[in-house]
Amino acid sequence: MGSEATAPAVPSAISPELLMAARGGKWDKLDELLSASTLPVVVNIEGTPPANPRPTVAAGLPLGLDSILHVVASSGDDANFLKSAxxxxxxxxxxxxxxNSNGDTPLQCAARAGNIKMVSHLINHAINHGGNARLKEMLKNQNGKRTATADSPRPVPGDTALHDALRLADQKIRKEMVDKLLTFNVELASIESTDGTSPLYLAVMLEHYDIAKALYQKNKRLSYSGPDRQNVLHAAVLRNHDMTRNLLKWNMDLTKQRDGTMGSTPLHFAATWGKKYGWVVKLLLEKDESSAFQSDDKGSFPIHAAAVNMSPSIVQIFLKRHPSCGKLQDANGRTFLHIAVKEERTFLVKYACWREKPDMTAVLNIQDNAGNTALHLAAKLSNQWIFYFLIQNPHVQLNLVNKKGQTPLDIAWKRRPQGIIYVLDPRVRIHLLLKGAGAKTGSYKRDWFLDKHVRDKVDLSKLDKMITDSIQIIGVGSVLIVTVTMAAAITMPGGFRAAEDRYKGAAMLSDSTVFQLFIVANTVALVCSGLATMNVMFAGVATVDIRTRMSNFLLSILFLYCSSKALVASFLFGLYAVLPPTAMKIAYISSAIAAPFLVLDVLWFIFAVAFGEAMLFRRLGCIKWLRTLSFTRFPNFILEIKDVLEMPLPHKNKAVNSEVQGSGSDKEEKGLTAGRPGN
Known part of the structure; x- marks a missing residue:
């Protein structure tokens, strides 16, 4: 009927009986309704038909309408549905x-629904009606956008029935469906969908490896393409070892093909995802060693991809097989070591710096396009652990100058905070260790660097606000400790002697050595917290000189720290004085729980300082290390107070500053290189 109508009219009212019969496989009712109807054999299953329908290319059906055969094909494949067809x-x-409106043939609808019997039935009808040639054309049909537009003058191809069959969940039906379709047209394995996805790529992505092998066996000229200009090897390297090996046997050119997103090769993909994909990195390098030297669109090589994602084991594979990979530089001139430092991959930097081989020695001092070595970047990032592993290697040069005229020491000096600082601040440790290692600054005129990068960093208003905000917390803590220690002195552990006793009112445990230690510790806590409170008061007075306020602030922190330690000690002594001998185990357990509070921070302090010194010792050797040993390199309270008192404050009058700098200051302000000899 549809073939007789040259301009089919859109039904004004769709018969629900017709759709119900098609969906239910009621072939007798369907026959009755179709015999009585004068309308095209179509039914709207997408809602209201469009106001101005346009005929499709194949059957003159209005857009938005599916033929009854499409509905039946997708609804089932038992005997009733086959009879309905x-x-x-x-x-x-x-x-x-x-x-239909989606560009599907009835066979594609049946394949998508997993109706294998219906697919076979429709194939038989196609053979009987149009022969093998027309059947192949029907099987090659791709759904999708079928109408021409200004942006797309030609129809956009989509998926074939084979693509739909590969997405079926049931393994048995999926395999049977794929075999059936390929039996009648093996060319389906070469047809790509809209975004370039081939059946082989789809099979590997969905981990249907048996079907992937079957596709290759039936058609050796099948397509290997995937979306975004990927190929099937991009997908396989992240999924299956055997499939990857098979693909490399089938087509070696896949290793060099780059995707359309970043120009990544399959080796970039494998190197990105870490240790568990080491096997595929080895396999790809074994089959095509040159793939390690193929960059992406940004100039990054596979070893850079491994460095970004913290894969020391993958980098190790590259360097063991091809040591020269370590010297590869991306578009910004960065080696894998630059990337590892920038991304703060500590263990990768450790591996690179502890690798005592000539090929790695050269990598340590390669400069990027900005002239920065890995040590420059470590100083800029202020990551002390990465810095430690770099400086311990004697082959790392300390005085290379970047394009701004800066050595690593210049960067560390610039990064070093001014004013009140934490004694273990990584920026301070890096600066001190560089000086201890013998690093030098760039060549500058007089105190230009100090005025440009040190004095300007001290913001007195921010420093004042920091002190004001901090003393509130310290003041509360010190007052609380004063209150606790005074209360402990009034309510002694063990109580007081009775009135009839000769020493009435005296503490019951006054003869105990542990109790006496409790008294001493409690007194120390009281005195230190009182001194902390007094220093906090001076630090909070705005009329006091800023350096004096900073010194008082530091003193308050020191006294509060000592009082907290003494308070814990008094707690332990008091607990131990009243519990034994009746509860020795509880006394020991309580002491074991509270005691670490007294030593853990000290142990961490020792470790943090000793580790850096050990790295410096490894670089310099025993004799040179002893010669450079100085107490200024070890954080201590006296030096911190001294630094505060000698801290260079910003000039209050810029005119004075320029006068001090001289007539050449304008030229020097342009950059660090202006102060270098010869400029």
């Missing part, structure tokens, strides 16, 4: 090739 085919044989 026969009834519709008898009414209009061309509907077998008709496209």
């Amino acid at each position: 026969d009834v519709i085919h008898t009414k209009d044989k061309e509907l077998l090739y008709a496209l």
Whole structure:
């Protein structure tokens, strides 16, 4: 009927009985309704038909309408549905090739639904009606956008029935469906979908490896492409070892093909995802060693991809097989070591710096396009652990100058905070250790660097606000400790002697050595917290000189720290004085729980300082290290107070500053290189 209508009219009212019969496989009712109807054999299953329908290419069906055969094909494949398809085919044989609004043939609808019997039935009808040639054309049909637009003058190809079959969940039906479709047209394995996805790529992505092998066995000229200009090897390297090996046997050119996103090769993909993909990195390098030297669109090589994602084991594979990979530089001139430092991959930097081989020695001092070595970047990032592993290697040069005229020491000096600082601040440790290692600054005129990068960093208003905000917390803590220690002195552990006792009112445990230690510790806590409170008061007075306030602030921190330690000690002594001998185990357990509070921070302090010194010792050797040993390199309270008192404050009058700098200051302000000899 549809073939007889040159301009089919859109039904004004769709018969629900017709749709119900098609969905339910009621072929007799369907035959009755179609015989009585004068309308095209179509039914709207997408809602209201469009106001101005345009005919599709294949069957003259209005957009938004599916033929009854499409509905039946997608609804089931038992005997009733097969008979329903026969009834519709008898009414209009061309509907077998008709496209619905999505560009699907009835066979594609059946394949997507997993109706294998219906697919076979429709294939038989196609052979009987149009022969093998027309069947192959029907099988090659791709759904998708079928109408021409200004942006797309030609129809956009989509998926074939084979693509739909590969997405089926049931393994048995999926395999049977794929075999059936390839039996009648093996060219389906070469047809790509809209975004370039080939059936082989889809099979590997969905981990249907048996089907992937079957596709290759049936058609050796199948497509290997994937979306975004990827190929099937991009997907396989992240999924299956055997499939990757098979693909490399089938097509070695896949190793060099780059995707459309960043120009990544399959080796970039494998190197990115870490240790568990080491096997595929080895396999790819074994089959194509040159792939390690193929960059992406940003100039990054696979070893850079491994460094970004913290894969020391992958980098190790590259360096063991091809040591020269370590010297590869990306578009910014960065080696894998630059990337590791920038991304703060500590263990990768450790591996690179402890690798005592000539090929790695050269990598340590390679400069990027900005002239920075890995040590420059470590000083800029202020990551002390990365810095430690770099400086311990004697081959790392300390005085290379970047394009701004800066050595690593200049950067560390610039990064070093001014004013009140934490004694273990990584920026301070890096600066001190560089000086201890013998690092030098760039060549500058007089105190230009100090005025440019040190004095300007001291913001007195921020420093004042920091002190004001901090003393509130310290003041509360010190007052609380004063209150606790005074309360402990009034309510002694063990109580007081009775009135009838000769020493009435005296503490019951006054003869105990542990109790006496409790008294001493409590007194120390009281005195230190009182001194902390007094210093906090001076630090909070705005009329006091800023250096004096900073010194008082530091003193308050020191006294508060000592009082907290003494308070814990008094707690332990008091607990131990009243519990034994009746509860020795509880006394020991309580002491073991509280005691670490007294030593853990000290142990951490010792470790943090000793580790840096050990790295410096490793670089310099025993004799040179002893010669450079200085107490200024060890954080201590006296030096911190001294630094505060000698801290260079910013000039209050810029005119004075420029006068001090001299007539050449304008030229020097342009950059560090202006102060270098010869400029």
